[in-house]
Amino acid sequence: MEAFFKEAVVPHFNFWIYVIIMMIGLWSVIAKNNLIKKLIGLSIFQTAILLLYVSLGVKEGASIPIIDHHAAERSLVGDAGAINPDLIANPVPHVLMLTAIVVGVATLGVALALCQMIYKDFGTLEEDEVLQKIKALHDDV
Amino acid sequence: MSDHLPVLVLLAPLFGAIAIGLFGMRDHRVCLPVVLSALVLSLCCAIGIVLKVHAGGTLDYFVAGWKAPRGIGIVLRADAINSPILVVIAIVAILAAVFTVRHAGERDTEKTPHFYILFLLLCVGLFGITITGDAFNVFVLIEVTALTSYGLIAIGGSKRCKVAAFHYLIMGTVGASFYLIGVGYLYLKLGSLNMQDIHTILASNESLADSRAIRTAFVFILVGIWTKMAFFPLHGWLPNAYSYSPSGSAAILAPLVTKVSVYVMVRMMVSVFGLDHLEANVEWGHFVVWLAIIAIAAGSTMALAQREIKKMLCCLIIAEVGYMVGGAWLGDPQRWGLTGTVYHILADALMTSCLFLAAGAFAKWHGAAKLEDLSGLFRKMPLAATGFVVGGLAIIGVPPTCGFYSKFYLIRGAIEAGHWVYVAALLASSLVNAVLFFRIFEIAYFGKNPVESHGHGDDHGHDHESEPVVRREPPLHALIPLLAAAALVILLGLCNGTVVEFIRTGLIETATVVSTGR
C-alpha cells in the first residue's frame, strides 16, 4: 500500500487530484436534480481539466515565460545567448487553457441563460418537475 | 488570393456574422443578403479548394504565416477527405439559409439578426472543424459549433426546446471535455498538437504509440466524439434537441453537426493515430463494429416507434451514425468501409437536409407534426412531396440516389472484411426504412381514412379531375431548397464514381504517409 502510494500517487499527484475533482463534478452533473447544481458540477468538471493542463506546464525551478530583457543578469540565458528552456515554464498549456476558460465561461453563460428561460416557462429549476410539466404539455409542438 | 482559400472559407461567415451584428440589428433586411453572400463566397472557396487539391494534392495553410517550429500557429489543412465535406457543408448551409427566409425566429421576428449571427458562427465552427489541422483547434471549434447550436435550438418559441437545449448542453460539454482530456494526454506524451506531427511521432515510435497514455488519449477522444455524434448509447440528447428546434435551425443542425463529428473521428483514426497502428494495437476494434450494429438496430427500432415526423428522422440519424462508425471500423484491407463512411458523410448530409427541409415545410405549411397529419399531401403539395419522396428513397437506399451507393461501398467493405452481421444490419435497416417511408407515403397518398371501397362502376359519378384540386405548394423560398436538395441527392449518386475516386486518393495518400513514416 505504501509502495503504491509512493510510486503511483506521489509522483503523479496532479493526475490524482484532477481525476478526483473531475469525478466530483461528473457526479453532480449526473446525480443532482437541480439544474443550477448540475451546472456547478459541469464547471467543476471543466475546471479539473484546466488543472490537468496547467499542471503539465510546470517545471521545477522554472520561471514565467516572459522574455526578460535583464535575463543575462539572472542567468536565464545560457552561454550561447539562447534561452534555456529548462528554466522557463511551458507556456503552451496555459495559453490553451485561456482559450478553454473562455469556452467554459461562454458555455456557462449560455447554460445560465437557458436556466433562466426554463424558470420563466416552468417556474422551477428542479429537473423532475420540469420533465413532469413537459409531459403535461403534450401536443404543443 | 487563391493561396488564401482555406482561411477565406472560415473568414467569410465570420465577417458575415460581425457585419450582421453591426448593421443587421437596425435593419433586418440586411441579414439575409449578408448570410447568402458570405455562404456563397465560402462555397466558391470550398470548390476552389477541391479543385486545387485535385490538381496538386494536400493543401497546407499557416494562418498569418506562423509556421512551426517558430510558433504554434494555426494550421489549416485541406486534403481529398475533407475538401468535399467543406463543399457539402456550404451547400447545406445555403439551402437552410434560403429556407429560413422570413421565419428565422419563427414567432419572434425581433430575433432574426440573432438567428443569423448564430447561423453564420455555426458555419464557421463546422468549416473550422473540417479544415483545421490542429487537435486543440478541433476542440475550440467543436465548442463554437456546440454553443451556437444550443442557441439555435433554444431560439424557437416552444417551451420544450429550451429543456432540450439544456440537456444537449450538458451532454455536449461533457463530450467535448472528454475530447479535451484526450488531447491533453496526447500533448503530455508528444508535446505537439499538430495532427501531422502527432502522426509522424506515433508512426516512428511503436512503443510510444502503444503506450498506456496514448491508448487512454484515444479512448477519451473517441468517447468524446461519440457523444458529439450521438453514437448509440450516447445519443440521448439528439431526438429532442433536433425535433423541438425551429425548422430553420433543424435544417442546418441535423444534417451537419453529427456528420462533422463523424468526420473528426475519421480524421483522428486516419491521420492522427493511423489506421495501421489502430488495426495492429486496438483489440476492441471489432467490438466497435458490433456497437455500430446495435446502434443501427436501435435507431431503426426507435424510428419505427415514433409518431412524429421529425422525431422519426432524428432516430434515423442515430441509425445512420451507426452505419458510418461501423464502416470506419471495419478494417478491410482495401479501405472500402472507410471510403463508404466518408462518402456517406456527404450523402447523409444531403439526404438529411432534404428530409428536414421537407419536414420543416410540412410543419409550417401543412400543419403536420405527426405522421397522420400528412394525409392528402400529394394532392396538396405534389412538388414538395416529391422532394420528400426522393429523400426517403435515398435513406432506404434505392438507386440511383446517393444512399444506395454509400450502402454499396459500406457493404463491399463489410464483405471484404468478412463482417456479415454488419451486412445484415445494413440490409435490415434498409428494410425498416422502406417500411417507415412507405408508411408515410401511404398516408400522404391515401389520406388518413381512405374511403370505403367504392364498388367499381357503381358510383363513379365523381371525376376528381373535373373538380379543382386544392393545390398549395409551400412558397418558393422553401420549395427551391427542398427540390435542390433532392436533385443533389440524385446528382451525388450519379457522380459517385468521381467523388469516391477523389476521396480514395486522399485515403491512399494518408496511408502512404504511414508507410513512409516508418
Add this chain to the structure above:
Amino acid sequence: MENSVHSYLPLWACLASLAAVPLIVLFRREIFLRELVTFGAGALKFAFVLAMLPIILEGKVIVLTLVDGIGGINVPIAFRVDGLGMLFALVASSLWILTSLYAVGYMRGLHEPSQTRFFAFFALSLCATLGVAFAGNLFTLYLFYEMLSLSTWPLVTHHQDKEARTGGRTYLSYLLGTSIAFALPAILYTYVRSGGEVAFGPEAILAESNLDYWPALALLLAFAFGFSKAGLMPFHSWLPGAMVAPTPVSALLHAVAVVKVGVFCIIRVVTGVFGVDLLGRLGVNDVLAWIAAFTVITSSLIALTQDNLKRRLAFSTIGQLAYIVLGAALITKLSLTGSVLHIAAHAVAKITLFFCAGAIFVATGKKYVSQLAGLGRTMPITMGAFFLGSLGVIGLPPSLGLISKFHLVVGAADAGEIALLCVFLTSTLLNAAYFLPLVWIAFFPKKGSIPAELDRPFSWAGVREAPWACVVPLAITALLSTGLFFCSGFLQELTGQFIKGIGL
C-alpha cells in the same frame, strides 16, 4: 469475341417514355394533348426499338456505357442489347401502344379519377421496363428493377380506397422486401465473388469462379426469390393482390412488363451470372426447376378454384411464369428457346385475356367467372378474342403459345427430365380446364342458367360490346397471338441470336 456496336438507341428508347412524363403532367388539363403525348411517346419508343432490330438480327450486340466503372471503384450504369433484351423490349414497347389505346377507352368508360397520374406513372414504368431489358450489368438491372417496383405502386393503388391500400401494401412489401433482402445481397456477393465484375457479356459473370454446391445454390435461390416479380412460390401473393389495379395496369404490367421483368431477370441470372456450364456442372438448377414445377402445378390448381376472373388470370400468370423459369432452369438449348419465346407468347395471349376481362367489366360490370354465361352472345368479339387468348396460354394451335410450349416440352425431354415433362403436360391440361369451360358456357350456356332476356339466338343487333377503344386493342392482340404462330420467324431468330450468344 462478340460483335458489338456502340449506339445511343437503347438510351433514347428508354428516355422516350421518361420524357413523356413531364409533358403528360403539363397537359393535364388538355386531355386530348395528354393522350396524344402518350401515343407519340409510345410510337417513338417502338420506333427506336424497331431501329435496333436489324442490328440485333445481324447477330450484333448494342452496347452503351453511361457511367463507367473507373478502376473497379464505380458502380457502372451501362446498356447492352442482345436477342433476349430485344425480344422483351419489342414485346413491351409494342404492347404499350395498344394498352394506351385500351387505357383511354377503359379509363374514360369508367370515369376513373386521376387519369393524368395514371398515364404519367404508366410512362415511367415503361421506361423502367426497357431499362431492365437493355441493362448491361447487374447494377443497372437492379436500378431499373427497383424503379419499376416503385413507379407501379401508384398504379396498383390507383383507386386509393382500402382495398387498394391493402393490395398496394402486399405488392410493395413483397417486391421491395425480397429485392432488398435477397436480390441485393446476391448481387453484392456476386460482385465480390467475381472480383468486381458485374457486366453481362458472352462469358457468364461467375463462369470462372470456383463456387461450391451450397453457396451456388444459396446464391441462385437468393436471385430467384429476390426477383420476386417472377412470382415463384412462396413469394407470389403480390400478384393476386395487385389485381385491385385498373385493368390496363393488370394487363400491361401484370401480364407483360412487371412479371416478365421478373422472369427476364431470372433468365439473365441463369445465363449471364452463373452460365450454363457452371450450373450444369454443379447441378443446382434442379432445385430451381422443382420449385418452378411446384409453382406451375399449384398455381394452376388454385386458378381452377378462383371465381374472380382477374384473380383466375393472375394465378394462371403465376403458373405461366413458372413455365419460363422452369425452361430456363433446364438449361438445354431447346428449353431456353422455349422459355424466351414463351415470354412473347404468354405476353400477347395474357394481355388479350386481361383486356377481355376489362372490356367485360366496362360493358357489363361483371367480374366473376360465374357471371359470364351467355356473354358470347352480347360480346362476341371480346369472347372470341378471349378464346384465342386462352388458346395461346394453353398452347393449342393456332397460337404462338404452341411453338414455345413445344420447345419447352422437347427441351424437358432433351434434358431427360421425364417427371418435369409430365409437369408440363399436366399443367397444360389444367390450363385447358380453367379456361375452356369458361369460353364454352359463354357461347353455349345451359338452358335456364341465364336470364330469359339474354337467352335468345345470336343477332348483331343484340351485341353490346365495350367502347371501340377497348375492343380494337384486344382484337389486335388476339390476332397477334394467332398470327405469330404463322410468322414467328423473327422471334425465333432473335432467340437464336441470344442462345448463340451464350454459347449453346
